[in-house]
Amino acid sequence: EPEVTQTPSHQVTQMGQEVILRCVPISNHLYFYWYRQILGQKVEFLVSFYNNEISEKSEIFDDQFSVERPDGSNFTLKIRSTKLEDSAMYFCASRPLGGTEAFFGQGTRLTVV
Amino acid sequence: SQELEQSPQSLIVQEGKNLTINCTSSKTLYGLYWYKQKYGEGLIFLMMLQKGGEEKSHEKITAKLDEKKQQSSLHITASQPSHAGIYLCGADRFKSNYQLIWGAGTKLIIKP
Numbered sequence: 001e002p003e004v005t006q007t008p009s010h011q012v013t014q015m016g017q018e019v020i021l022r023c024v025p026i027s028n029h030l031y032f033y034w035y036r037q038i039l040g041q042k043v044e045f046l047v048s049f050y051n052n053e054i055s056e057k058s059e060i061f062d063d064q065f066s067v068e069r070p071d072g073s074n075f076t077l078k079i080r081s082t083k084l085e086d087s088a089m090y091f092c093a094s095r096p097l098g099g100t101e102a103f104f105g106q107g108t109r110l111t112v113v
Numbered sequence: 114s115q116e117l118e119q120s121p122q123s124l125i126v127q128e129g130k131n132l133t134i135n136c137t138s139s140k141t142l143y144g145l146y147w148y149k150q151k152y153g154e155g156l157i158f159l160m161m162l163q164k165g166g167e168e169k170s171h172e173k174i175t176a177k178l179d180e181k182k183q184q185s186s187l188h189i190t191a192s193q194p195s196h197a198g199i200y201l202c203g204a205d206r207f208k209s210n211y212q213l214i215w216g217a218g219t220k221l222i223i224k225p
Contacts, residue, residue: 042217045206045211045213045214093156101158107155
């Protein structure tokens with residue numbers, strides 16, 4: 001069964017460093033999303049991506065964040081200069097055209113030290 | 114801003130018993146989604162409701178959306194250990210799909 005794959009499962013980085021979280025969405029899906037969940041808090045929407053551009057982004061998704069679909073299969077989230085408060089579980093999701101169900105990856109736990 | 118409140122926060126249920134989880138919005142919902150979260154497994158889609166009064170079932174799980182589209186319930190009949198996990202409701206902030214806000218989750222424990 002097709003699934004969304006995220007790598008790495010856990011990333012530890014030093015404050016101020018750049019980090020790239022990788023996602024491989026399901027191959028025929030056209031909508032892509034990043035969410036995050038800070039430990040003990042609610043899941044939060046970050047950004048949606050369609051047709052090779054950002055379609056929606058939240059207030060959280062500021063200039064230190066960027067997304068890219070570099071090669072037609074990967075979907076990446078880059079955090080340029082990580083802060084302690086960026087520590088969270090980051091979820092990637094994808095959805096097919098016309099579909100109501102978004103498929104989520106298992107998440108990448110980012111720890112900023 | 115729109116908020117989703119889930120209740121209860123946690124629930125311990127004897128195996129075989131029924132249970133209900135609620136999700137209430139401060140504003141009318143465009144779409145209401147139920148997901149299940151298990152550690153290390155991401156978020157698993159259960160159901161999506163859009164119309165007032167809509168009800169959907171899958172196996173032993175039934176979800177309903179009230180007529181005013183501000184409250185949804187998730188009902189599990191004859192609970193099993195496989196139902197254990199965290200149940201999350203999410204709602205579209207706007208008519209564009211999946212720019213979701215989320216409830217805090219309900220942790221369900223099934224006692225054998």
